[in-house]
Amino acid sequence: MGIDVLDWVLETQRPRVCTMDEFMYDHMDSQSEHSLPILYEPFDVQNPGHWGHRGWILDFLATAGHGKVLDFGPGDGWPSLLMAPFCEQIVGVDGSRRRVEVCRENAARLGITNAEFVYVAPGNKLPFDEDSFDGITAASSIEQTPDPYATLQELYRVLRPGGKIRLFYEALSRYREKRRRGGWLFSLGEKQSRVMLNENQIEQERAVHCGLDLNLSCQEALDLLTGGDEDSFYEDLTVAALEGAQEHIQGALICTLQHPSCRTLFSWMDKIGFEEHKTTYAGGWYAWALYQRLDEEQRPQDLDALDRYLRPLVEAFVQFAAPVEADSPITATK
Numbered sequence: 001m002g003i004d005v006l007d008w009v010l011e012t013q014r015p016r017v018c019t020m021d022e023f024m025y026d027h028m029d030s031q032s033e034h035s036l037p038i039l040y041e042p043f044d045v046q047n048p049g050h051w052g053h054r055g056w057i058l059d060f061l062a063t064a065g066h067g068k069v070l071d072f073g074p075g076d077g078w079p080s081l082l083m084a085p086f087c088e089q090i091v092g093v094d095g096s097r098r099r100v101e102v103c104r105e106n107a108a109r110l111g112i113t114n115a116e117f118v119y120v121a122p123g124n125k126l127p128f129d130e131d132s133f134d135g136i137t138a139a140s141s142i143e144q145t146p147d148p149y150a151t152l153q154e155l156y157r158v159l160r161p162g163g164k165i166r167l168f169y170e171a172l173s174r175y176r177e178k179r180r181r182g183g184w185l186f187s188l189g190e191k192q193s194r195v196m197l198n199e200n201q202i203e204q205e206r207a208v209h210c211g212l213d214l215n216l217s218c219q220e221a222l223d224l225l226t227g228g229d230e231d232s233f234y235e236d237l238t239v240a241a242l243e244g245a246q247e248h249i250q251g252a253l254i255c256t257l258q259h260p261s262c263r264t265l266f267s268w269m270d271k272i273g274f275e276e277h278k279t280t281y282a283g284g285w286y287a288w289a290l291y292q293r294l295d296e297e298q299r300p301q302d303l304d305a306l307d308r309y310l311r312p313l314v315e316a317f318v319q320f321a322a323p324v325e326a327d328s329p330i331t332a333t334k
Contacts, residue, residue, distance in 0.1 A: 006181060006197045008239045009210050015252035019122040020144045021096035023211060023255040024196075027188055028098065031075040038082055039106060043303050048291040054306060055287025056139075056168075057082045058314040062283065063166040063331045064135030070128075072155060073141025074117065077103040081112055083137070090115040091133070095122035095145065122146050128158045136165040143169055143259045149268050156272050159334045168282070171261045171327035172202045183234035185218045186211070192250075193218045195225070195237075205264060207257045212242070213250040224248070262327045269332050277332040279322045283314035 009015065025031070034040040037050040044050050060079050067088045071080035074092035080103070084090045092115065094100050103117040120126060123146040136155050145151045155165055183197040195212040214221050222228050224245055226236035242249075260268065262279050269277045287310055291299065300306040322328035 004239050005183065005234075005237050005242065006199055006208075006210055008242060009197060009212055009252055010254070013212060013249070013252035015210055015254035018253045018255055019095065019146055020209075020255050020257065021099075021122060023209060023253055024186065025075075025094075025096035025144075026098045027186070030102070031099070032078070036076060036078055039077060039110070045300060045302060045306055046296070048288050051291040051306070051310075052284045052288035053082075054303075055310060055314055056282070056284035058287075058307070058311050059283025059318050059329075060137045060139075060166055061086055062311075062315040062318050063164055064137045065164065067134030068132070070133040070136045070155070070158065072136060072138040072151075073144060074103050075099055075139075077106040077115075077117075079137055079139060080115055080117075081107055081110060084112045084115045087114065088134075091128075092117040093120050093126060094118075095120060123150070126154050126158055130157050131160040132158045134160055134163050136163070138165065139168045140170050142167065143257055148258050148260055152265075152268055153272055156274065156334060161334050163334050165332050165334075167265065167330040167332070169265070169327070169330070170259055172200050172205060172207065172259045173261060173325075173327050175200045176202055181234075183237060185221055185230070185233060187218045188213065191215060191217055191220075193221045195221070195242075197234075205259050205261055207259055209255045209257070211253040211255075213252065214245065214248045215250055216245075216248050221245075221248075262324050262330065265330060266324070274332045274334060277330055279324055279326070279328045279330050280318050281320050281322050282329050283310075283318050286314060286317045 037043045037053050057079050060083055066086050069083060069087050069090050071090055071092040073094055074080045080090045080092045092103055097119050100117045100119045107115050136159055142148045142151045159165060180200045186194040186196045188194055193214050193216055197210045199208045222230055225241045226233055229236060266277055300309045
């Protein structure tokens, strides 16, 4: 049964402890599968997903502001490169060298000159003076660091007094009604793949990620381990199949991450010294929902018109308090 697979890897393969950049992000050409509007594909005003993405950009601008903004964990350059045309300066910081390289490539391709990207090893202090930034965005990034509390302290240090940080984070409460263990295959190259196994320990606000490296392509690993059905990979994966593939196993990694809830983040922010914090509804969710409620002839027909239409609505919407239990995005003021 799949539920035994992670235990088998932990007990028999002695996985080496690593950070998330080595575990996954350094191996990705794109964190979004090249699907982000404007960044990788033309913006489509008839696409509800694109409305949602635009709502998020307007959300970050409404909360973190238009001055000198730090984007912590930009991935492919999101939201930093889409905020850049509206900001004085954007500085993206990432713990993956590959992610920084991708961000720089995307900035050059898009002709964006007021954004720079800096590599900082996971867990290290940021290379900026105190009070350096007018605002900060962190989109599902602080929980990817070795110590989210220390990361939040660093973000507070470099934020100017009165400046705001906008946090979008992955609390594990969303998985409460779903299976707590899962797995999939991840390509490391032409003849290399990684069996990715994870366990969401919801009460502990912790996620355990374990990787088993094989000298096989993803398709070869899929055929050997489960008979080739990608959709049910984890359900079909067994300890017996992994034992049968022992000659192909090259090593194992483990990365354990803390995923703080809104209540935990609020308690941290109080200790760190934030003047104010609140959880609010999200501009991206609002924009997506609004699209569903408009007839095609009611929708703006180009991006500039959409921005003019959405901006005041999003600016108002992100001020509405959301229930703490919903683990919605947080705006905190230094």
